[in-house]
Structure formats: structure tokens, C-alpha cells
Amino acid sequence: MFSRAYRTAITLPPLLWVTVFLLVPYLLMFCYSFWSVSPSQAILHTWTLDNYQQLRHVDVYWQTLLRSMWIAARVTVFSLLLGYPLAYFLSFYAGKRKDLFYQLVIIPLWVSYLVRAYAWKTILGSDGVLNTLLQYVHLTRHPLEFLLYSPFAVVLTLTHIYTPFTFLPVYASLEHIPRNLVEASHDLGASPAQTFWRVVFPLSIPGVLAGATFAFVLSLGDFLAPLLLGGPSGIMISNIVVSLFGAAYNWPLGAAISFCMLVLVVSLLFVSERLEKKWSFA
């Protein structure tokens, strides 16, 4: 239908983009992960599996990876627990105020992530808003130290930041449910609770999966929240990668960790997409 030249002209720029900014860097990273660093801090371009061996045998690496996954899992669950009811309320009960509420959920996304993370720091710190309040009402005498610089702070902050990301796909999938299905369910004698669990929820599963994937993948790779609020016990895998590429100057090991993360994330996306397809009924 279109001329060959035209087709080349429109496909070339995105292809170039993907090659230069995605494929080449990943390929480089992949290569780096099999290289090593000499004591004099030069990159040795000889192939070795050392970096991957280290990942398996040095506790801090795989433990931090596991902790990151555990934090990401909690963030996923909490942001779904917050985002789903919110989306459900908006989609089914907000009526005319739907658009207003929708904007209220979206607005925080316009505020820099960094600002929001710092805000939590001010709230949770030992002289922070929360501790001052707790002392003021005499619920505690000394500031609660576990609030800041802990996995708790990281989970809380990431949940706050990624809830809109779970809300959006869930909301979209709820909006797609024809309302006459809900009426049909009531008509056939199903109570509101039965209708929710047998009709609404199953039909919103693609949105739940998409939202869960967003929350999990984004928080798994997060590095700012643990840096600002995590403290030593709240360190996540990205912080290790950052230090390996920075102060520790071990690019090959950093590349190996990154590559493992990449494989993990891509396979997650793959599984989630398959499941979403299985649960969508257009």
C-alpha cells in the first residue's frame, strides 16, 4: 500500500532509537558482566563467570536481592489494597464527582518523586511531624526510631508513590466492565458481595495484574527511597549496583547484578502479559 521508501522512512527512526539506546547498552552491559577488574582498577576484557559466582556465594548480594523482592512484594500488596478500593469506589459510586476524584489521584504524579520522598523523611524523622505529634499527645516519651531509616519507611514511601500506578490500570479495567453485567448479576439474585466476587473482580483481573506488575517492577528497582529513608537495614539491590558503578568501581559485578535483574523483570513482564491475556474477554 505504501511505497518502500515511505515505510523505511517511518520505521528507521524508532529502530535506530531502540538500537542505540536499548540494544547496544544492554549488549555492553551483558559483555561487561563477563569481564573483570584488575587490582590496578583496569577493566580486563577476558571472559569469566566470576561475577555470577560472586552473586551466588557472597551473602550480601543475594540477601539484598531477596530483601528487595520482599519490599517490592509488600509495596505491591499494599498499593493494591489501597488502589483497588479507590478505583472501585470511583468507577462505581463516585457519580458526577468521578472526574474530580480522578484528578485528585493523578495530581501527586505531577510532583517530583524526590520531593515526595523528602516529605516522608520530614514526617518520619525523630524530630519529624509524626514523632512530635506522638510525644505531644504522650503516646510515647522518646521518638520512635524505627519510623525512619528502616524497611518500614521504604515500604511506606514506595506504597505512597506507586499506588497511583496500580490505581490507573485497575480503574481502566473497572471502567470497561459493562454495567448491564452488574445488573444481570443482581437480576439473577446475586447480592452485591456475590456480584463483586463473581463478576466484577474476575473481570478486573487484567487491571490488577498490570497494576501489580507496575508496582512490583518499579519498586524492585527503586534506589532513591532506600537511599533517603532506608538506612542500613533498608538497603535495596539498586543501591548496591549504584555503589558498584560508583565508589566501589566494579562495573563488571554491577553489570552482572543488573543483568540478573533485567532477566527477572523481563520474565515477570512476560508471565504477567500471558496471564492478562488469559483473563481478558474483549
Add this chain to the structure above:
Amino acid sequence: MVTSEQTARATSAGVASASLLEIRNVAKSFGKNVVLRDISLQVAEGEFLTILGESGSGKTTLLRIIAGFETATSGELWMGRERLDVLPPYRRRVNTVFQHYALFPHLTVEQNVGYGLMVEKQTKSEVASRVEQALAQVKMTAHAKAKPSKISGGQQQRVALARALVKRPQLLLLDEPLSALDANLRRQMQVELKSLQREVGISFVFVTHDQEEAMVMSDRIALLRMGGLEQIATPREIYSRPATAYAAQFIGHTNLLQGEVRGGIMRCGSLSWKTNLPDGPYLLSLRPENIHLLGSSLRAGAVRLQGKLQQRAFHGATELLRVQCADGLTVSVRAGARTEWQGELEFEFDPADAVPVRGSAERI
């Protein structure tokens, strides 16, 4: 036509004795927009009642009020001794066949039909046997394991019907269930639906905008217009004795004639005949098929008219002739096809067929 005169008579007689659903003075407005005004009617046991009306007449709203998806602004619904309008939809012993079927896309045909029994916590074997029976009733057994997206519109229609009937409701509501089907399938489903209704013996309240469909299927028709009940009667009654000009025009073709009675004589342009009606202006509905070609058999007391043939429209078995009379009156006449009509023609009609109706003569 499927409706026999006998059933029509039987049910119109039955209305008074065994009424299943009673709608009392129901009105509905959305803000300032009045959708239904003071509707009162009864549905008899085993009756096929059609709510007929144009879009915007409020027919679907009335059905949704019966099902419980809308709340009436005022008025009451009674089913036997139970007040219906205070119950949520899932507590009403009423089931609906939706316009676009509303089958659950994530469930199979079988699971769709069994849904209403499963939420009632019926035993598995009970659900299975009733589902099987319901699917057999609508000839869908072969597709039991299919998802709704894999079957045709007509088949989805049958599944929706089975899903509602399996609940054994006392009253089935159908919201334009045939409107999405093509003409042939539609006629076939009309016949099937009617015989199914006789077979199961439950009351149907059927909403449609199609007057022919209403005539073919119903025991009685409730004609709605702009939220008001225009007339409720058997198809025959509403056709031969329309109460209003609107009813006369909406259900079949008609000629609306303006006349005036003075001293027992009806005058209508140059035509006149004796009548028992009191003095005053009248609007008369005269069906085209009640105007006959002169000479076939001159009846006593028949009124004659003369006119020039203006236009003819072929309808298969009959033709519709537009005839311009001398005094500016134009009438439609239905005549047998394949006759050579030409020029000046003479007709006659029985004055009893000119039915006085309420309303104005404006065309709809």
C-alpha cells in the same frame, strides 16, 4: 399471526381475577425531565404483555423500575401481597432478558445459565440438571462449554433466555431482546419466544418499539407515549378500536378524518351519515382496508366517496392507494394487488368502521 383470539380473550378476562403484577400510579423523573407519568396497569398470570412505544416513550424505564434497576419517583409495585418496589433487584422474583443479552464473558454458556442457581446456593446436582434442562429448552445443549464470545447473536439470545428461565421466575421481563437480530431470525424468534411462553406458562412483559412484533406476540399491548399510558388492550381491540389518534397511527395505517356531529348527523367534508354520537367535533380513524371498492357488494348504510387515484404502493398481497377526493380530502385505501386501478374511482365504507378517537390529527 401467532396470537389466537382465544388466548387473547382468555387473558383479558383473567386480568381482573388473577393479576400477578400490579403497577400503581408509577411516575419517574430524572431531575426536571419527566420520563413516566402516572402509569397504572396489571399483568395477569400467564399473560404476554407488550409495552410498546417509540424511543423516549419511557418503556425501558418502566421495565427497569419493575426489575429494580431504577426507583420510581412515586407509585407502588405489588406482586400478590408483596410490595415489590421496596426490594432490591436481587430479592425480586423477577428475571430479565437484557437488550444486549449481558452474558458474563468470563463464564461458559453452562456457567452463565447456572449462575442464578449457584448464587442461591443450590446443590451441584440440582444446578447441573436444571441447567441441562434449560439449555435443552432453548436448543443450546451443544454449546454448553462455549464462551459467549464464540457463539452467534441469536444463540446468545437463547442463552440469555435460558439463564432467566432457569430461575423459574413468576414474571419474565424482556427488554427489546430481538432488536439486535436480523429480520429473518427475528421473525423466527418471535414465533419461538411466543410458543416458549405458552409452554412455560409464566407472564412475560416484553418491551419493543416494533408495532408488528407487538401485534404478533402479545396477549395485550400497553402503548406508551411520552411517559403516559396511551391505551392498553388486546392487539385486536387496539387495532379496531384505537382510543387515540396516536394509537390509531402507531399501530397500523389509518386515515384520520375531522368531522362534526349535529343532531345525529356526522358531517365529514362532503360525506355524511347518521350517528348516535352527541353533538360536537370529532376525530375519526378509518383503516384503509375498511374502505372498499364500490360495486363488489353494496352494504346498507354504507357511505360512498369518489376520488382520483394519486399514488399507489405495492405491498405484495395488497396495494395501498392514495386517493384524492373532490373536497380536498385525501384517503388511503387498501386494495387487492394485481388489479388495474385508474383515474376516477368510487369507494364505500361502513360508518361503524370510522372510530372516534381522542387527540389531534397531526401526523406522527
